[in-house]
Amino acid sequence: MKSMLVSIALFIAVGTVPSLSAKTTLEFWQFWTDSDIRPVLDSLVTVFEAEQNGEIEVNITDLTWADGQSKIAIAFASGRGPDVVELGSDWLAQFADTDQLLPISELVGADTSGWRGWSLARYQDELYAWPWILGSRVMFVNVNLLQQAYPDAEAPNPATFAGFQEITRKIHTLGDEIYGWGSNTAEKHRLYKKFLPFLWGNAGRILSEPSPYAPRRYSVVSSEMAIEALDFYRQLHDSVGYVDTQRGIEDAFMAGQVGIVLSGDWMIKRINLNPPPFLVGTMFVPGGRVPGISFLGGELLAINRKSRYTDEALEFVRFLNRPDVQVAFCKAAFISVPSSLAAVTDSFFVSQPMMRTMNGQMQRVTHPPVTPDWPKIEAAIERAVEEALFGSRFIAGELRQAQRTIDSLIADD
Amino acid sequence: MTQRWRSLALLSPWLLTLALFWLFPIGWSIYLSLTDYQLFRDPSFIGIANYLALLRDSDFLGALENTFVFVLGTIPVTTVIALALALLLQHPFRGRTLFRAGFFLPWLTSIVVVALIFTNLFARGGYLATLASLLGFTPPEYGFLFDDRTALFAIMGMDVWMSVGYYMLIFLAGLEAIPRELYDAATVQGASWWRRFRSITLPLLRPVLGYILVINTIKSFQVFTEIFVMTKGKFDTATIVFFIYEQALTTDFSFGYASAAAYLLFLIIGLVSLLPFLAFARQRRSLW
Amino acid sequence: MVTTLFRYGLLGLVLMITIFPMLWMLRVALLPKGLPLTAETLLSVTVTGANVLALLDSDGLVRPFFNSLVVGGGVTIGNILFGFMCAYALSRYRLIENRFILFTVLAVLFVPVHIVIIPLYLLAVESGLYDTYGALILPFLVNPIGIFLVKQYLDGIPTAMEEAARVDGASEFRILFQIVMPMARPALVVLAIQVFFTNWNSFLFPFILTSRSDLHTLPVALAMIQGRQGIEWPELMAGATLAVVPVLVVFVILQRHIVSGITAGAIKQ
Structure with missing residues (x-):
């Protein structure tokens, strides 16, 4: 009995120790848990942390395909969502409609031309996420x-x-x-x-x-x-x-x-x-x-509106969407359709006939309406x-x- | 120390758990069931409107019906098979451990894994479809889980398969509490096996049987994971907890509405688990 | 002789039914990745230990295994002690408030978890329990199902021994732990088995209440194996098989102890 109380107190104490370093820790929730893909994401994150001179650290939380959406909903509903979250394109509107996500149209500005799939992330004339990994049929x-x-x-x-x-x-x-x-x-x-x-x-x-x-x-x-x-x-x-x-x-x-x-x-x-x-x-x-006309769906990267580190989150999202990073990730995960248009010119996508078809089909795709x-x-x-x-x-x-x-x-x- | 204080001291672990971890979440959700709360929005109080709306919601009523079919269809079958297996495995004989372990094995396996295995067994051209054709039945064309007539029963069959071993184990423990001497005396007096079962085994198993009925009632009314993994509620398999899950965490995050469904379910489970209590109420010892 | 044959025949039949899906799991675990799961593949002689070995090699399941052991073990020990204490009070002290307390034990079970998971999440975050073993152990240290099980079992045990001991001047502590507890052994063994495996296989709470991958329990790790690009059946079934084998051993050892703790003298009144 007593030990239980002591351990509760202990956990509370551990949980509230203030961080002494000036380092910013970003929470990133994502779904790429496959045993051949996750290590690549880890290594990319390490590259990002090094590029930021160790001032930003990224904590990855894995979500399962079946229950991930629930966990995201639970966390956001408690006001404790992660800084950066990977969202399936059909969930975006529900989160955007209730002001959970950072509107990014101004941040992105004219910076959209190098990537495709923006319409998946647009809700009521405002962008709420970056297209990351796309998919067609x-x-x-x-x-x-x-x-x-x-x-x-x-x-x-x-x-x-x-x-x-x-x-x-x-x-x-x-x-x-x-x-x-x-x-x-x-x-x-x-x-x-x-x-x-x-x-x-x-x-x-x-x-x-x-x-x-x-x-x-x-x-x-x-x-x-x-x-x-x-x-x-x-x-x-x-x-x-x-x-x-x-x-x-x-x-x-x-x-x-x-x-x-x-x-x-x-x-x-x-x-x-x-x-x-x-x-x-x-x-x-x-x-x-x-x-x-084929089906367009995809994975989007969104920033939590309540995040305290939107600048750092922005850095991280930009990093993940950099053509070279997208190429590295797609190669590992065997993905055909990165959002970056510069990435698609890499020989990995060009040399494979099936991937060429997939990217050719991207010229003629559309998606369901973005609505909650x-x-x-x-x-x-x-x-x-x-x-x-x-x-x-x-x-x-x-x-x-x-x-x-x-x-x-x-x-x- | 008075009896009352001694009792409280012994119960303190539960009371503390209740106070620390359950009271707030349960109270909060009861309150939400009286509001129009949707996730990420502010709740406003609407009285029992959610409850009234549920009683007219055909999705909810459909889920209620499926749940009752599930409960009424699985509990008697599971209980009878489990008791029979326990009686067969009560006394030592060569190979008893093998059988006990074999029967219990399904319950040791994660329910998600079990559901995935059975998704395959039930599939078009799967083993059970082949078995059905061999026995002269026509299996559903696209697999057992993709047909209104078979989907729910297929899941119920899997559930019986999975839980029989667990209830068998509880019966085994219950049988151990029955003094051997009673049987010896009855045998000496020439009582038949059935007579001994009726007059000794069943009455003395009553508390354990009560436990099994109540717990199985609760679990069956809350069946969810199987449905979630295997059919996503299609083909007349949506149950109440699946309905609650969909309402609360997927389609439109109607948490208040889902909470109301949860507390209607609470009332139903409460009433139904009272039944064995009432049935045994005439007996010397109360069940609860 | 005939009855023995009949018994083995019947039990054998049931065993075949219960074990077949498990054999299917094992069969798929030993298939090479990527093959379609058609009847031909399953009946073929192709066998490979590659999936099992890869999982053992990668350490991917070692940590989850350890976590499941810690959580399952911690919760089990807590429940045997606390569950027994509470059950004894509810069974033997027929006080008015205990009726109400028994009701709370059951009422908590009536509530579907999905509806309390948000406040529970908030509670875990606010208390600092989030992302610790504490979040997976403390709320489950006293399992209402366990209390109810042992209470029902104690209800079926005559009180003669306790009363005799009380007349002899034994302390309540002694009666509780040295007289009643051994008598309740079958129920406590079942309680241990039940609580251990429920936690061993529980997915929702570990998934919601932790983030760090080094806190993944086995079911969470197995769910992660499924990945997004469709299920790799052989890999998943290999993981599931690895998860079952050790607990099966534990079960075989524990089930021996489901034997009467009541000595002959106990019921001679």
Whole structure:
């Protein structure tokens, strides 16, 4: 009993010893915990500390993908957030909307031209973070199956919906155990990401573009283009789809069972580390009414508005976004899409065909609207797609219901 | 020293823990349940509006239903199997330690790891789908976790698998407290095994059985990690604590609303764990 | 003979069911990284100890292992002592306030942790417990589940021995620790097993209440292994297997002690 009290007192004492050195310690919370990546981050931080002549020290806290967001929310809600935090792009609006993050438009000024992905970090005409590591999705193709499907004839243009469908259909007919296309089951946070490129590639949108005539945005997710896109997506799913989780689809692809899958740069890493016994090619996502547009997401670096060391935090973020540092980090983590435009010219990204596709696709990408309502909008869209594929199968009706839900969500603001 | 002071002294570790670590967080969240608090914003008092809104919230009611299915479906099965295994493993025989360890092994493994393993076993083309086809059933096309009809039951099955060993262990400890002499006397009088079980084992196990029912009730009403790892609440598997987690820490940080859900759950668990107490109330010793 | 066969058959069947997923874990742990987890891969003869050896080599799990041991051990010792004291009071002193105290023991369990985690975080930060072993040990030194377990167990034990000792003039301290405690041994062993493994496997509190990587417990370290780029199954399962083996040994040793502490004379009234 007594010992418990003593230890409590002891811990309190230890916790409140004032720091004597003039050194500034930055708290940096991040998600790169993989055993091959984290040591590289450590070594980069050491370089940063040396460059700052040891006046700034960086403490890294690891967050897990599954629970990291909760920890960030808990810490910020208690007013104890870290100085610099890595945020997934779909979380930014929630933190920006409630003034948790330092607005940086003035700090950045005209300094944005060397990097891409700024629109992910812009909320209500203000920037709240730096784009750091970006990510897109491209089509991965089993080239052996493709050649089997088209031994002598030229394959149709895979960049159009019609050509894409034809190719997947032809591959699908190669055998009972061969599927044309990897189609996602209703996995949360995954299914909608697969549908959106088809929506965008058919000139569909989630929200209207504000115009002088209609300054308020409204949902257009049940437009004719959207209905067409979902119909096309469902046709792929029904006729040539291998339906499984994202992981299951990728496993089946690696096992040579699926002709084409839509995936991100983790797949490039996987293929490089464990090459499958067939040739893998990559290509841009197909388009219907307009040329294909893929999904853009990414990791942002934000500074806590309550941080006492914003200048030092700024230094650190600038360091992490320096082209040479981004190249070093991407090489270690096998990432294809750094935010720095100077970094992308490095031979690491140029020499690999798959990474070239990924960066080429970056010319034609877009992302979901940056709004704190996004989690609920996402759920409404995902629900519509899920019902259209697995449930009621009523495309127009489900999209109309999603549109009503989204309109009522954004009308509350 | 009077009995009252002696009792307080013995209980002081708990009272201190309660005061230092639990009183403030619980009081704070009860207060928040009466406000419209969203994380990062100032709360304002709104009385019991959250509670009333919850009773009309179809997501909450759906989660409530799933939770009740989970509780009613797992507890009886787990308890009966655990008791049967404990009875089989009570007396020494060759290989007993192996069986005890084997049955307890699932509980030793981190629940996240267990959930990940079963995600694979339940998957499309996974072992359980193959087993089902061999037995003549048609497994769900995209795997057990991706079908409204099977997802919750698959998770319940995993939960029984995981917790049986733990409750078996508690039953084993409970069986040790029953004096051997009682059985000897009954056997001499020619009582059958069933008779001995009914008249000696069950009545004397009552406190331990009460513990098991109450604790399993609490744990099952709060089932979360399995859902979070395996289905994220899809396919009719969202439970109340999953609902609370989503409301409080992901979708819109509605902490006040989530707190109200938590204290509705508190009331439900309180009432339900009273049931075994009432059922045994006629007996000599009270359960609590 | 027939009953023996029947018993082994039944137990063997249940054992197969309980052990199969564990064998799956072991199988995957011994696979090379990056292979798709298809039936062919799992049934193939490919076996490698590389994942296990890499984890042992990198020291990545050594510190988490030690941390889990410290936290689990500290909490267990505290609970055996404090849990027993509280349980004894609640079982034997039928005072009006003890009914209420028992209610608080259970009521704390009724509250889902997600709802109290923010104030608990704040409490840890303000008290300086954040990022110390204290944050992982002190709030859990007296586990309400443990109190309730031992209390229920004591309820089932006759009080004859204690009363006899009291008549003989034994001190309350002596009665508590030399007479009742040995009788409660099976429950205390279960309590120890339960508290130790609950803490060994607990993720949420260690993850929320610490930042420094040298305070990661095993489950936190295992969650970190998963990384962001999809789960490396063989690596994760290797880590999980390494985490289970030592505690299984501990369990095998401890479970032997779930034997009656009540001597024959105790119940002859």
